[in-house]
């Protein structure tokens with residue numbers, strides 16, 4: 456079924472082939488993307504997603520087509536035209552279209568696409584059962600703090616996880632755990648959270664940031680430091696966070712059960728408080 460598509464300021468559907476073959480996003484991966492969730496056609500954490508997009512575009516010197524207000528208006532119109540209530544919006548902004556050359560022209564009009572799509576968010580059963588993960592090598596480029604469309608390293612990790620009967624791949628480098636292929640990673644040890652600090656090795660996850668805030672508000676200590684690979688063998692709990700999964704318990708790593716393969720108490724508490732915060736954000 457065709458989805459509603461925003462393309463360079465107009466609305467069409469995903470049936471229309473809109474991109475040229477010399478779009479730099481297609482040929483060079485010269486593009487950023489964003490994904491936000493909507494519930495009852497109301498976007499969750501829209502400002503946070505815009506802010507990350509805006510920062511990434513500025514860092515890569517890609518012209519930002521939207522002010523915060525224009526972005527919100529375009530997204531609300533997209534959701535107004537959407538025929539279902541809950542789902543995700545995928546947004547991609549490339550530097551633009553130009554005759555293929557590594558040297559990009561200074562003044563390019565960005566190519567902007569956004570479409571809404573149905574999405575099956577995890578239900579209460581899945582949220583309790585959690586997911587299994589594997590560990591693999593982080594094969595990504597050096598600017599993982601940007602939400603770049605260069606996702607081949609991530610996709611290779613995910614495919615490896617799927618073939619191993621797992622849901623997600625934890626990406627390791629230099630003996631440390633960085634994050635999931637499409638999620639942030641948290642360990643729980645002695646009642647405290649451990650998660651990788653914000654730097655070029657991980658994406659600044661919107662849910663990661665909210666969860667840290669919720670933990671601190673509940674007097675749960677948060678250590679933002681890289682977790683050594685060896686520490687994976689001695690965790691009390693672990694979980695992933697992402698826009699599409701919220702807070703998702705990890706029940707096994709590389710086939711080893713974490714404790715008794717049950718959602719831990721800290722994970723459960725943060726999962727519940729995050730879901731409430733998200734509902735509030737989508738209401739506002």
Ligand code: PLP
Pocket residue numbers: 609634635636637638639657658659660661662663696697698699
């Ligand atoms: N890390 C990576 C590599 C991701 O691709 C994602 C989401 O797609 C995340 C973390 C989680 O980010 P967010 O919480 O903003 O969805």
